[in-house]
Amino acid sequence: PGRQDAWLQSVPLCLAGFVVQGSTGEAPYLTQQERLEVMSYVRQAVPKDKLLLAGSGCESTQGTIEMTERMAEAGADAALVVTPCYFRGGMTSTALIHHYTQVAEASPIPVVLYSVPANTSLELPTEAAIVLAQHPNIVGLKDSGGDVTRLGLLVHKTQNEDFQVLAGSAGFLLAAYTVGAVGGICALANVLGAPLCQMERLWRAGRWDEARELQHRLIEPNMAVTRRFGISGLKQAMEWFGYSGGPCRAPLLPLTEAQVSELRQDFTSNGWL
Amino acid sequence: PGRQDAWLQSVPLCLAGFVVQGSTGEAPYLTQQERLEVMSYVRQAVPKDKLLLAGSGCESTQGTIEMTERMAEAGADAALVVTPCYFRGGMTSTALIHHYTQVAEASPIPVVLYSVPANTSLELPTEAAIVLAQHPNIVGLKDSGGDVTRLGLLVHKTQNEDFQVLAGSAGFLLAAYTVGAVGGICALANVLGAPLCQMERLWRAGRWDEARELQHRLIEPNMAVTRRFGISGLKQAMEWFGYSGGPCRAPLLPLTEAQVSELRQDFTSNGWL
Amino acid sequence: PGRQDAWLQSVPLCLAGFVVQGSTGEAPYLTQQERLEVMSYVRQAVPKDKLLLAGSGCESTQGTIEMTERMAEAGADAALVVTPCYFRGGMTSTALIHHYTQVAEASPIPVVLYSVPANTSLELPTEAAIVLAQHPNIVGLKDSGGDVTRLGLLVHKTQNEDFQVLAGSAGFLLAAYTVGAVGGICALANVLGAPLCQMERLWRAGRWDEARELQHRLIEPNMAVTRRFGISGLKQAMEWFGYSGGPCRAPLLPLTEAQVSELRQDFTSNGWL
Amino acid sequence: PGRQDAWLQSVPLCLAGFVVQGSTGEAPYLTQQERLEVMSYVRQAVPKDKLLLAGSGCESTQGTIEMTERMAEAGADAALVVTPCYFRGGMTSTALIHHYTQVAEASPIPVVLYSVPANTSLELPTEAAIVLAQHPNIVGLKDSGGDVTRLGLLVHKTQNEDFQVLAGSAGFLLAAYTVGAVGGICALANVLGAPLCQMERLWRAGRWDEARELQHRLIEPNMAVTRRFGISGLKQAMEWFGYSGGPCRAPLLPLTEAQVSELRQDFTSNGWL
Structure with a gap:
C-alpha cells in the first residue's frame, strides 16, 4: 500500500487518468469478483479529477453488458471494451457492430473500443470502427495494432464525430499524434509516465527534434x-x-x-x- | 427436452461419449454457473457407460484448476483443457508445460489436452505435447489443427506412453486413423454421428474404398x-x-x-x- | 558424375519419375540458360520409361509459357507450374485460373499445378484447382501444403476429371493415399526413395500397421x-x-x-x- | 512517348528522383533484357540532376550482383535491392546479412535495402538492417511494411551511420518524417507526386495541421x-x-x-x- 501510494503520488500530475483491467492488468486471470474489487480499490485511491477507465470486455455480449454495468457502479468513468475473439471466424464487421452497439446502448457510462491484435489475433475492422464512431455512447478507440496509416484514416473518417483515437502503445505515440490521435493508453506509462507526458508537451510546443x-x-x-x-x-x-x-x-x-x-x-x- | 431425448437415444449406440463445453458448446459465452449446470444436466441424461468430457480450460492456471475440480464434482469423467491464449506472446512451451502440469497434478480426473488454433491462434507446440504425454494424469490430446503430419509425429513420439491422439474435426478423421489416432472429437457428430461411426467401422474392417x-x-x-x-x-x-x-x-x-x-x-x- | 550415376541406378526401379527444378532443385537461383541445361542433362541420363517433370513456373504468364515450351523441347514429359506469388494481393482465383488456362492452352506438354505455400505464402485456392482440373491439358496438382482435408476434397470434387492429386511432401504421404491421392512428389525421395516406394506397396497390400x-x-x-x-x-x-x-x-x-x-x-x- | 514526356515535365521540379523496377514497375514480369532496356530508356529521359534508382534484386546472390552491375552500367545512381524470399524458411538474419554484404561489396553503386512484406511475406529483420547500415556501400532502406515503431527504432539505432530510412508507401509518410525518416519512395507519387512534395514542405515549415x-x-x-x-x-x-x-x-x-x-x-x- 505504501508503495502504491508512492506511485499514485508520482504520476497524477501529468496523466489524464488510468485504466484498470486492460490487457496489462491481467484481467483474463482475475475472477469476476476480483475484477470489481480491484476497480473499487483504485476508485478510492485515485483523485476524482482523474479519469478512470475499466476494462469490461467479455466474450459474450450479455457478459460484457453486465460487467460494464458493474464497473460503472464501482465508479468507472468509462468502459474499455476489448473485441471478443474466441470464435474469430464469426467476428465479422456485422457481428462486432452488433456487439458494440448492444453494449453501448446498455452501458451507463461511455464506451471506448479496444483493438489489440497481439492478444486477440483480431483487428476491429476499420469500417466497423467508423460505423461505431457514430454512436453517441461510443467515444473513442484504443488501437494497439501499431498501424499508423489506419489511425490516420480513422481520424479522417470520424472527424465529424465526437470520437477520440488513442494510441494503444508508447512505441508509436508520437507518430499517432502526428496523424491526429489525441492521446495514448500505454503500458509503459506504468514506469515511464513522466517522459510520455513530456513528449506530448514537446510535441504540442513544436519542439519536434x-x-x-x-x-x-x-x-x-x-x-x-x-x-x-x-x-x-x-x-x-x-x-x-x-x-x-x-x-x-x-x-x-x-x-x-x-x-x-x-x-x-x-x-x-x-x-x- | 423431448427432442433432446431423441438426440440422446439416436446416438449413444455408436459414440463412445460426449463433450460438454468444448468450443462448439459455446463455453466462453456461459457463466461459470451455467457451465456447471449444463454439465450436471447432461450427466444425468447420459448413460453411465458413455464417457463424459468437460471443457474446463480458463485463461489462468488457478481458474482452470478450480473449474476442473467443479466439473469433476458434477460428474465429468475427464477434463478437456484448451490452451490459454490471450497473452499468446508468453505462452511458450515452458509456460504451457507448467500450466498443464499444475492442472494435471490438481485434477481429480484425467486431463485431455486441447489444441484448436482456429479459435486460439495458438498451437500447443509438438514438443510440449510430447513432454506432457509423460504425465500419468494427462491421457490424450484433441488436436483440431488438421496437420496430419503432426498427428503422426505425436503418435510416434508418444508410443511408449498411455496417451491417445484424437482428431479434433471430422474432415481429417480417416487420415488421422491412418497415422495412429484412436478416435475423434468432432462437431459434425452432432448431426452426422452415425456416418462417423460407420467410417471407423469400415476402416477397421479394411474396407478402404x-x-x-x-x-x-x-x-x-x-x-x-x-x-x-x-x-x-x-x-x-x-x-x-x-x-x-x-x-x-x-x-x-x-x-x-x-x-x-x-x-x-x-x-x-x-x-x- | 560417377556419384550421379550411382544415384540414378539406385532409384529408378521403384520411382515413377523425376522432377527437375521443383523447389528443391533451386530453380529460382538458376539462370534461364542453366535451367534448360540441367533439364537436357537429366533427360539424357534418365531412362525414357521414367517420367520427367520440369518446373517451368515464372511470375509472368508469358514467361511461364516460354519456359514451358523450352522445357518441352528439352525433353520434359510434363510441366510442374508453381503459382506466381510476388503480387499476391492480385493473385485471386480469377487471376490464377486465367494464368493456368493460358499456360495449359499454349503448352505442348501436360501441366501439373503446384501449390507450395511454405515458399510462396500463397495457396492455390481449392475452387480454382477444381475449375482448372476440367482443362484437358491440366492433369494434376502437387500440393505441398499438408492439409489433407483439402486433398480429400480435391479428390472428391475432381473424381469425374482426368486429374491426379499428388502429395507434395513425404510427411503426409500415407494420409494422402488414404484420401485418394495417387502418389507423391517428395524432396525426401532424394535420400529415402526406396522406403517411400515400400510404404506405397505396404499400403496397397493392405499391410496398414x-x-x-x-x-x-x-x-x-x-x-x-x-x-x-x-x-x-x-x-x-x-x-x-x-x-x-x-x-x-x-x-x-x-x-x-x-x-x-x-x-x-x-x-x-x-x-x- | 508524348504523354511520358508530359509526366517527366510535370514532376521533376519537386521529386528528388525516380525508381525503375521497384514492385510497381512490375520487375518480376520483365525479362532480364527488358529490365535493362527500360532502365536505359529512363536514364536518357530523366535529367541528370535527378537520382535514378534501379530495382536489381533477384532471388540468388549471384543473380543480384550481376543485375546490379548491369543496372549501374545502364546509368543507375543506386540499386534498390529487395529481399530474396522464395526460400523464406532459410532467409534468416545471418543469410540476409551475408546476401546484402556480398551485393554491396560487388556493387559499383550504392545499395538501398528494400523490405516489402506485402509482396515477399518476409520482413528484413530489424537487427539485420542495423548491422547492414554499417556497411559503407549500403546507404539506406526503403521500408514498405508500415510499422512506424520499427522505422523510429531503425533511425535511432543507425544515427551514427550514413544511412537513410525511407518510407515505402505514402500512407504513413508524414508519420515516418516525424520519427526521423528523410523521405519516401511511394507508388502514389506516380499520380499525386506534387501533393506528396507539398506535404513534406508543410512538415518542414512547421505547418502541422x-x-x-x-x-x-x-x-x-x-x-x-x-x-x-x-x-x-x-x-x-x-x-x-x-x-x-x-x-x-x-x-x-x-x-x-x-x-x-x-x-x-x-x-x-x-x-x-
Missing part, C-alpha cells in the same frame, strides 16, 4: 515491457522504478535471469536507469 | 458447420436432422437466408439431406 | 530436409546416403556443425543411419 | 493504388491524371468496372478528381 529524440529512447523500453517480455517484464521494471510490480499469475512465468538482464539493458542503454 | 468415399462426403458438411458457418451453421443443421439447435448467443449471429441455402447445399450435394 | 510404422519413421527426416533445414539439409543428407549433394547457392547458407548434428539425429533416431 | 490534413486525404487514394487494387489500380488512375498507365501484364488482371468505380471514389471523395 526533442520530441523525436524522446520517442526514440522510449521504443526499446516499450518493446521490452510489451511484446518482448510482456507483463512479467513490466512488473520487473516497476520494481526498479520504485513501484510494486509483484509476480504475474500463471500461466505467465516470471522472467529468467538472462531475460532480466536483457530487460535492464533496454532501459539502461536508453538512459532510463 | 468405402471408408474413403464416406470421408469424401463428410468434408463439405464438416467445413460448413465449422470454419465456414461455425456454431450457427451447426445449430441450423441440427434442426434439419431432428434435433434442437436453437440460436447462438451474441455476438455470434444467426445465419442469413443466403447462408442457410449454402449450408443446405453442402449437405444435399453430398447426399445427407 | 507396417505402412504406418514406416510413415512414422519418415516424418522427422522429412521435416529435417524441408521446413527445418531446407535444401541445405537435404544436400548434407545426400552425402551420407552416397549421393552427391554439394553446396547450395547463396543466399542459402550451409548448415552449421550444430545443425548437422541435429539433422543426423533425425535420421539416426529413426533408424535410417 | 495542414500537413496532417493533406496526409489524411492521401490515405485512401494510396490504399487504392497499393493493397486494394494494386498496380492495375495505379495504371488506371494514371490515365485520369493525364499520364499513360497502360495495361498490366498477366497474371495481373485489369480492373472490373465496379473496381474502377470504387477506385475513382477513393480519389473523388478526397478531392483529387
